[in-house]
Amino acid sequence: MDTPVVVNNVTGAAGSTGMRHIAEADPDGYTIGVMGLHAVSQSFMNPQAPSLDAFEPVVYVSDDPGALQISADTGIGTLEEYVAAMQDDPMALMNGNDPQGGNSFVFAEVIPEALGIEMMKLPYPGHAPTVTALLTGEVQTATLPIPPILEHALAGTVNVLGVAAEERHPQLPDVPTFKEQGYDVVVNDFVMLVAPSGLPDDVRATLEEGLLATLESEAFTAAADKNGMMLRPLGAEAAAAELAAQEETVYPLLERRGLVAEELLRN
Incomplete structure (x- = not known):
């Protein structure tokens, strides 16, 4: 597209500040941003967060399934051993995760429910701080996606007990999914590039074409593989369908736990 890209990391309110920055920008194609599970969760939990209608999907980048990790120092190497330990003493192992609404928070809500255990959580x-806490022993487990923990899993300092996906993670082919181990747990974060709602069709088409070409390039694919990303490039229409599916999955999950803001409850 022959256009310089300025990266602006906007922090605050569990990602809602950055998402609002995108939602309130002019829909001219010069402001796009990264959306993930946190934006879907926050749209139901935080009345001040922008609704999903404020965004227009441009391309879907990758899946980022949840997983359960444990420090190798615990001596626990399998999901079966972990479940037995937690059933014996739910207070024995502390889990590190995001604050409410983040992807690893959602994973930490879903996984113990499926395993039939209680999980002590520390946000x-x-x-990065969660990884540090796991490596230093401040917590013993974490419910992170694979990329931030990959190097430590490969080094053997962290054991990944299960991946919450339909298929095994390509960077950790020896780690079984939860489904393979008898637990119906599929919970997926994602990476999607979005623009403000109202993007002109021709602008969206230009962005879609250029971004898909980048995502499918040899250089990007190699970098993504190295960093543990599960690439699944999709165009705007398919990305919109993925976002709608996420919405229908996440809302009931949060509602069951009383986490949907009262004014955002559906009739």
Whole structure:
């Protein structure tokens, strides 16, 4: 597209500040941003967060399934051993995860329900602090997606007990899914590039074509593989369908736990 790209990391309110920055920008194609599970969760939990209608999907980048990790120092190496330990003493192992609404928070709500255990949770402001807490022993488990923990899993300092996806993660082919181990747990974060709603058709088409070409390039694919991303490039129409599916999955999950804001409850 021959246009310079300025990256602006906007923090605050569990990602809602950055999403509002996108939603309130002019729909001219010069402001796009990254959307993930946190934006879907926050749209139901936080009345101040922008609704999903404020965004227009441009391309779907990758799946980012949830997973359960445990410090190798615990001596626990399988999901079966973990479940037994937690059933014996639910207070024995502390889990690190995002604050309410983040992807690893959602994973930490879904996984113990499926396993039939209670999980003690300690929130951290992002994946990096959670990884640090796991490596230093401040917590013993985490419910992170694979990319932030991949190097430690490959090094053997962290054991990944299960991946919440339909298929095994390509970077950790020896780690079984929860389904393979008898638990129906599929919970997926995602990476999607979105623009403000109202994007002209020709602008969207230009962005879609250029971004898909980048996502499918050899250089990007190699970098994504190295960083543990599960690439699944999709165009705007398919990305919109994926977002709608996420919405229908996440809302009942949050509603069952009383986490949907009262004014955002559906009739």
